[in-house]
Amino acid sequence: MQDLKRMVHKLNQAVEQNKHIIGAAVGCGLFAKYAEIGGADLILVLNAGRFRLMGYSSTASLLPFGNSNEMVMETGIQEVLRNVSSIPCIFGLCATDPGIVLDDYLDEIRDVGFSGITNYPTVGLIDGVFGEALQEAGISFDREVAAIHKASEKGLFTIAFVFNEEQAAQMAAAGAHIICAHLGFTKGGSSGVKLAISLEESAALSDKIFNAAETVNPDIFKLVYGGPVNSPENAEYIYNHTEAMGYIGGSSFERIPTEASIIRVTELFKKYQEVKSENKQLRQQLDLHTAIKQADYVRYITSYVTMHLHEPITFDHLSKELHLNRNYLSQLFRKKMGISFSEWLIQTRVGTAKDLLKKEHSSIQDIARQVGYEDASYFSRLFKKETGMTPSEWKEISHKNNNTPRN
Incomplete structure (x- = not known):
């Protein structure tokens, strides 16, 4: 219990100092090590991280490609816990796993060195016909709520991923320390989802979730995860438009920057001269x-x-x-x-057009399009207003000056 109190106290200190709480969801010891060096407050070990390292999308975390709890336990023991020294590590628990006895498994999670749990993978991501079938089979979000409740009773720190106000209230009542508005799989990168709700929609949903949780527990920590929040700039938008105290990221911290870095460095080694040009x-x-x-x-x-x-x-x-x-x-x-933006834009477009008219043999229509004007007549009138000449006159004078012999 003392460890739990220290964790809560440290996170409260961060909030009081206007520092955002950052949770890094990782799939290997190396990423955990550098997330700690970068200043993360929490490390989450999730099966999605393992699949990302294999080159799969995070959606694989919801499919029967491996035993989620075994993957997380193995990664935690063999890699993450031995690489992280000063910040808490959170176990991504598949609470609907029929192969575990929840009470005993939570003890095992604590005994190997994890400080808490989170409900991931979560059936909250599954809707439609399959979601209904899971519900009928008793494989429901209620099991995840029960796991958070049991873990909290045992003195484990708990992070609850939720998707709506009802789930937020349930998890807050169950004793969750952090309520995290899950905004869907992270957008971006080669294997990320292509469609996601907008930042505005994300902020509105997060606010509803936070209000519902806060009604039950005014002291609960409020974070966001996923969807369009895949950069510091987008996270800043959420901070400015909601009561979010921080952000949990997986793909944003490892897959997306790693993809870009590896691709770029490989290209540099492969075709350095071309890249220089x-x-x-x-x-x-x-x-x-x-x-x-x-x-x-x-x-x-x-x-x-x-x-x-x-x-x-x-x-x-x-x-x-x-x-x-x-x-x-x-x-x-x-x-x-x-000057105003509209005045500056006209000056910039006309200035670029003047340069193009000097050195190109393109038609007036083509040059108009190159500087953003589909209507060549409108472009010509604007050009004359700015320069006192039509584009044709400017072109002719410029070419004469260029061809005039110099003594």
Whole structure:
């Protein structure tokens, strides 16, 4: 019980200091080790992590590809527990497993060194005909609630993944220390789900879940997991729009960054010279990411527009991308650039068109499209308003100047 009190006290301290609680769901000792070094507050050992290491999607965690509890126990004993020294490790318990005696198995989980449990894999992810069949067979979410209740009674720390308000209230009443709004499988990467609810929908759902849990236990910790929350920026949006105190990530911490890193490093070794020559686009992308990290929103806008000049661009779209109030962003832009966004966009498009007219033999229509105007007539009128000349006149004068012999 003393260990449990210390855990709760430490998490409360983090919340009081406005530090987000971070749980890293891992599938091997190496990832657990570096998550601890990175500052994670909790390590969750889940069967989904093992499947990700095999190259499968996390959805494999719900299919009969292996014994979930045996996989987690083996990974915990052989890899994770021996690599993590200072933060609690949580066992991903398949509570609906008919092959365990729950009371005895919880004792075994505690005795090998785990500090708590979470209900994963969870039947809460299964709906439709199969979900109904499981319910009829008695393989229900109620078993997961019972496991959380029993673990809490034994002094184990408990994290409850829930999908709606009713489940949140059940888990809070069962004694869960953390209620985690499960927003679905994580979006992103080559094996991640392609469809997920939006950030706005995620925030609304999380709020309902948190309110239901808080009604039962005002002291419960509130976290989110999965869905579109796959980056620090998206997590920040959830923090700003809900009462979330932190985030649990699996794919976001290991699969997605590992995929990108391995692919990129392999490409660099394989075709270094080719990669060197593509630096212009890469630099633009890096500038974009750096701008976001530094909260330089105006720099983000100018970099984004440069990369997407040929596309329709609206200030509303940019403000939504950055999750900022449109009027606030507009004021920031005018303050830094000295002109409005619409004025700057026209100047940028016309300036790019002038450069293209100097050196290209493309038609006016083609150049108009390259700078974002489908209507060549409208482009020509705008160009003349800005420069005092039509695009054709500008092109002709530019070519004459280029061909004039110099003494």
